[in-house]
Every structure is written in C-alpha cells, then in structure tokens.
Amino acid sequence: MSTGKATKSRMTVAARRPRRAMQSPIAYLFVLPALAIFFVFTIGPTLYTAFISLFNWNPLNISQSTYIGLDNYKNAFTSQAEPSFWETARISAYFVVAMVVLGPLIALLIALLLQRGGRVMTATRTATLLPHVTPLVATSLVWMWIFNDKFGLANQALHAFGIGGKDWLHSNTWAMPVVIFVSLWHELGFISIIILGGLTTMSSELSEAAKVDGCSAFQEFIHITLPQLRPVMFFVVVISTITSLQAFTQFFTMTGGDYGTGTLSYEIYQQAFVVFHTGYAAALAIVLLVITAALSLLQFTLNRARD
Numbered sequence: 001m002s003t004g005k006a007t008k009s010r011m012t013v014a015a016r017r018p019r020r021a022m023q024s025p026i027a028y029l030f031v032l033p034a035l036a037i038f039f040v041f042t043i044g045p046t047l048y049t050a051f052i053s054l055f056n057w058n059p060l061n062i063s064q065s066t067y068i069g070l071d072n073y074k075n076a077f078t079s080q081a082e083p084s085f086w087e088t089a090r091i092s093a094y095f096v097v098a099m100v101v102l103g104p105l106i107a108l109l110i111a112l113l114l115q116r117g118g119r120v121m122t123a124t125r126t127a128t129l130l131p132h133v134t135p136l137v138a139t140s141l142v143w144m145w146i147f148n149d150k151f152g153l154a155n156q157a158l159h160a161f162g163i164g165g166k167d168w169l170h171s172n173t174w175a176m177p178v179v180i181f182v183s184l185w186h187e188l189g190f191i192s193i194i195i196l197g198g199l200t201t202m203s204s205e206l207s208e209a210a211k212v213d214g215c216s217a218f219q220e221f222i223h224i225t226l227p228q229l230r231p232v233m234f235f236v237v238v239i240s241t242i243t244s245l246q247a248f249t250q251f252f253t254m255t256g257g258d259y260g261t262g263t264l265s266y267e268i269y270q271q272a273f274v275v276f277h278t279g280y281a282a283a284l285a286i287v288l289l290v291i292t293a294a295l296s297l298l299q300f301t302l303n304r305a306r307d
Helices: 002-023 025-052 071-077 085-114 119-133 136-146 153-160 175-200 204-212 217-245 249-254 264-273 278-306
Strands: none
Touching: 025 278, 071 278, 085 119, 085 175, 085 217, 085 264, 119 175, 136 175, 136 249, 175 217, 175 249, 204 217, 217 278, 249 264, 264 278
16 A cells, blocks of 8 residues: 555656746746747747838838838739739649648658668668758759750650650749659658658557458558558648748749749749838738748648547
8 A cells, every 4th residue: 555655646746847847937947048049030030020011111221111001911912013912822822732732642652662671772761861951952953954945854855755845944834843843852852751750650560450350451551551640641731831832942043933933932032132122022921921820720720620
C-alpha cells in the first residue's frame, strides 16, 4: 500500500511540474529572446505594412504621404488597378492548386519507393533532396536555359523525335506549366523526405496483420498506410499551400511575371519596387496574408472535423 501511495504522489508531482514551470517568470525569460526576434522581424513589419496600406505612400518622402483609408483595398477589389487583382488571384490559384494537388501525390509515390532499404536507395534519398537545398535562383536560371526556344535541351530533345520546338517561356500556353514543373522539381525532395519520415514511424504490426488477413498491397495502402499518414499529409498540404502562395523567385527569374504568370506575390513586388505604388502593394500584401491564414485555418478545421 505504501509503495502504491508513493508512486501516486510521484506521478502527481511530475504532473504539477510543467504547470509550475509555465507559471514561473524565469520560464518567460528563456522564451523572451525568441519572442523578441519574432516580434521584430515578423509581427512588427506586418503591423507596419498594414499601416502603410492606409496611405498613398511616398517612399522617397514619407512626410508627403497622405491618408486615404481603405481606398487601396477598394481599388484592388473593384479592379481599378492594372493588372486586375482578380486576374492575379486567378493565376495564383492555378499555381497553388497545381502544387498542392500534384506535389504531395508525386512525393508520396517517391517516398514509397525510397522506403526500401539498401545502399542505392540511401544514395537516392540524398540525390532527391539536392534540388531543394540548391538555391532556387541558380536552378531557375539553369531551367531557363534548358527551355530556351533557340538552344535549349528541351527543344533539342523534341527535334530528335521529329517534333517541332516550343517557345516555352514566351507562351501563354506553356509558361505557367513550365514554372509549375520547375517548382515541383525543386520542392519534391523536401516533401518526399517528410513523408518518408512519416512512413518510418508507422506501426508494422498493422501491416503484418493485414497481410495475414489476405489483404492485397493496394488494400493495405488504402486502409493501413494512408490513415496513419494523414497527419503528415496534412502538414505537407499546409506547407505546400503557404509556400505556393508566397512563390516569387521562379516567376521573377524565368518569366518576369509575363505570359500568364503574374501571381499575387509577384504583383506585390511589381507595385512596390517597380512602379512605387507602395500603399497599394502593402494592401495586396495584407490581402495575401489574410488569404494564407484563411486557407490554413480552413485546412485545420477540416482536419479536426475528420478526427
């Protein structure tokens, strides 16, 4: 009896320790540097951007900036600006849907292949991650040369099969698919490694039980593997959505935002640093922030509803 009471008391003390730690002022001192960095480099600039969006901002002489309230937002939603906000939103939606649907699906297939052991697969895992750790500017330039309409390898490969070449990056038909292809190539390694990590933590007992019951490989994948991978796939979808909405480098490097590739993030850069409509660009940035937060919240809500 005394041993049981001692064990209970120890468990009670262990449960109280985290609460005491959170109530201690010293705990907040340890967190304070991280909170300070987060506020200075994230919260502060976001609030300042929201402030600028209420002005006809003059970046060369701030004192000449005039307060216009929500006019920048009205100009965006009423399509008074050129290009139209709705047009750039449509292009962004096209890019995001392609990345969120194709990215996790292809990455899942790659992760299932990489799950097999052996020296070859270990080397393949490293090779799969290399595109992601390579600077996107450098890889975009390489792909821009590959898809060059005059001397690019893509057209040379088509000519070898008797197919006419394409003007890949100067075509409203092909420019966005090429950028999506390059973006997938760059991101798949990172997503695949995350999914592979989820596969390695799954319970092998359920798979063995399914095999004993006579389940096929496809049935095992649908009823055993996918349900256990759902938290990982949810994380991948959220990350893919956020990174796709914020994508900029590949559009700037490969197409310059032309030929149907002018996304919302690229338009923010164009308005802020090319035509110097800083207040309008700040309004677009806040709208993009709200869209990103709303989509993330929607995904979290749907995930909880399924649970």
